[in-house]
Amino acid sequence: MDANFWAGPIGWTIITVGQALAVIMGVMVSLAFLLWGDRKVWAGVQMRKGPNVVGPFGLFQSFADFFKFVFKEVIIPAGADKAVFLLAPLISFVLAFAAWAVIPFAPGWVVSNINVGILYLLGISSLGVYGIIMGGWASNSKYPFLGGLRSAAQMVSYEVSIGFILVTVILLTGSMNLSDIVNHQKSSILNWNFLGGSLASLLGGNLWALIPLVVMFPIMVMFFISALAETNRPPFDLPEAESELVAGYQVEYSSTPYLLFMIGEYANIVLMCAMITILFFGGWYLPFPIDGLGMPAWLETVVYLLTFIGKVVFWFIMFALVKAIVPRYRYDQLMRLGWKVFLPLSLVAVVIIAAYRVYGGAL
């Protein structure tokens, strides 16, 4: 078979489908263990054991849950809008995985290395609202509807501040391509974006580099909090606040449709962890340069891949800890935080970073 085949339309399609399947399967299987880890962390904080029956340390708990969900009966409420009711979890699920197409796992390890990667992520995550709002409406029931509306309002609100935070990163790195953003932070922790991306130049005597350092660290914290709100995670899980709304938009869902909602939710959470890693914590790069060690190229790629996964897992543990430790917000306080604190702060950050890019000397 000649090399042209793989560059042609059929070969390209086969390769891309293969890559997409690899990413989806990889994310799905890791999700099973991350879910287990989430429950273990939660249990650990509450001094419980957590899942510990299925498999060693309960590692296979998620698979047991999976089969339980799949083999149950799908119940569709009598008054539900059947088509929309079943479409909603599908949308949630598909979008959660579609976003992974632009995530670079290691140098060159990305399904679609597009120039508008960040905008694509923003677009996909803004579409994620539809799954929830459609599910809430189609259930034809009060609690899901209220949960859906709450969730939509919350996600739209926090998307605004996430958008501005992304703009600061884009300004700082000068690219919307996620691989370029990671490459901008290479060689050492001094170049990572949460320290302003130019700490090395600050240590070299360029005092202007103090500005991004002061701005980007709070921006990173704001991104983390906004990511919690965007994924409806505690302490911002008001759409499914069990004390008032039972389970929000998911009330009427059972078995596989519910499973799709849940997997979509967790895929989004891990996606947010990956985004924090890429945008602020140097993506696949280690805190110190490793290209001088004389490693073969494949080993370097493996190290980079493992570094990326390690960082994502670290942020996932942070997500899990927040869920266990922080009490739930009140809805008006959530809105206040989004519109009156995060939005103005991120706007100011955009202005400062833009001014720094123009006047702050060489980058």
Next chain:
Amino acid sequence: MTLMAIAFYLMAAVTLVAGLLVVTARNPVHSVLYLILAFFSAAGLFVLLGAEFLAMLLIVVYVGAVAVLFLFVVMMLDVDFIKLRQGFANYLAPGAVVAGILAFELVFVGWAVAERGAAAGKTPQTATAEATNIQTIGLELYTTYAYIFEAAGFVLLVAMIGAIVLTLRHRTYVKRQDIFKQVTRRRKDSVAVVPAKTGEGIQE
């Protein structure tokens, strides 16, 4: 037929059918969902043109924000379909006139575009190896059209202020939470320890 053409006809067909269903769907929520589908496939057409930035903007702005608010409003409304259809015959004539004018304009615009209208004699700028789409658009927008761009910004600002003025009401009977006041409150401002004698209470 190339792959490009197949993709174009597919997405154009989806856009048109979705647009038609927006008008004909009985349930207004379904109408909005079809509208979203139409937006989405229009974004696909942009991608085919090589304008991926515009496609993403279309999705982020229209699908992600405008249509969500649309859906919000439509879901909250309790639409009475029978009532809506009652005056159908009365509005048929003026509706037809408006539709006719719009159709005429659309044909006209389409014709102008085919003849390359205002853009005649100019070559459209596309992404090159040196500059991506976004850079090309930014360069054009912020140099050639900087003043017009800022004027558009002012129009939006005025619209925003107008919306705020229209909806802002100061209701005196509503107790609002002042976070700053709560956070800056100290023990000595709010607690007083007063020795009280048994049987007498505290005299102010």
